[in-house]
Amino acid sequence: ADAAAGKAKSGVCAACHGVDGNSMVPMYPKLAGQHPAYLEAALKAYRDGQRTGGNAAIMAPMAKTLSDADIADLAAYFNSQAHK
């Protein structure tokens, strides 16, 4: 996976999760330093309709536009950010 490519695609994520994945909004999870495998699984669950509660209404449409490669790159990017 390519964290730099992930950063380039992370603009829309930054609105809620913060540019470096350290969300300042309690309802939105911090992504910085999270395991990439988990981030990928979560994004795919949103994309594939396996998460319907909570933030799914926001996340599902976002995730639908992402390819597996996009998801791997985004996961690599946010994992590479320091958790604050």
Added chain:
Amino acid sequence: ADAAAGKAKSGVCAACHGVDGNSMVPMYPKLAGQHPAYLEAALKAYRDGQRTGGNAAIMAPMAKTLSDADIADLAAYFNSQAHK
């Protein structure tokens, strides 16, 4: 919420997420330092069947046994742990 009470109830969580919430298993998310509001929303989504993919098969039965107070305490506990 009571982080100490959360710690007392976190034994079963520690198996996958680590005693301090810094999971060493890529598939299981790190909980340490995560926003409590997000942790609560995620646990309730598992409890209420709104998450079915990925780790839901493990998490749903765990979450079903938890009251709202348990969930708030667990979220407070893991939030209080330093992310590593």
